[in-house]
Amino acid sequence: MKKILIVNGSKRKNGNSYALEKVACEKLNGKADVITFNIGEKDVKVCQACDGCKRQHTPNCVIKDDFTALIPEMDKCDAMLILAPVHWDQFPAQLKAVLDRTYSFMDFSQQDFSMASRKDKKLGGYFFAGFGPVDVYTNMVETNLKSFATAGFRQYMAHVAGNANVPGSIMEKADDLKAFDDMIAWLIA
């Protein structure tokens, strides 16, 4: 069975990221080994840019917090699904902290700058926006997803669901739910 890591970047426990995390767990039940990491409930400090990781030649970060346990899960999974809101036209800060910390996977001695043990992993980024513009946010999400290549996620798929301010409102959006189904199917294919 494929191993799927779900990273939830929302602080709203009754919100849309959590609603689709539940749906994903139900859909993947019996089809994949699922591990969830809800950043909003974790302690993930910001990257100190100390280059401590560059001196140990492993993907480990010298900061010891909840990101420590996430590193091997990111390294060994088959695919990662990120569920998160757009905050001020960007990744929410807590998710950006996770992305920045994947700098620990960077290896300047490698041609592809990566010391990930697997470099064939898939990444789905499913985001929620209260308003829009959804096309601009999709470009923003894709730009950020590309940076996860250093951690071995070389293929990505992005979707932004707009008009999603009301907690749980995603469950009434047929087109966005279809896009979610397609993303899940691609991640486990």
Ligand SMILES: Cc1cc2nc3c(=O)[nH]c(=O)nc-3n(C[C@H](O)[C@H](O)[C@H](O)COP(=O)(O)O)c2cc1C
């Ligand atoms: C601090 C903050 C900033 C936000 N910035 C934007 C924004 O720039 N554009 C937008 O469309 N929605 C914005 N929103 C609305 C959220 O993206 C929207 O409510 C989303 O559905 C929340 O997802 P969640 O329920 O998974 O947390 C913002 C919300 C917060 C709390």
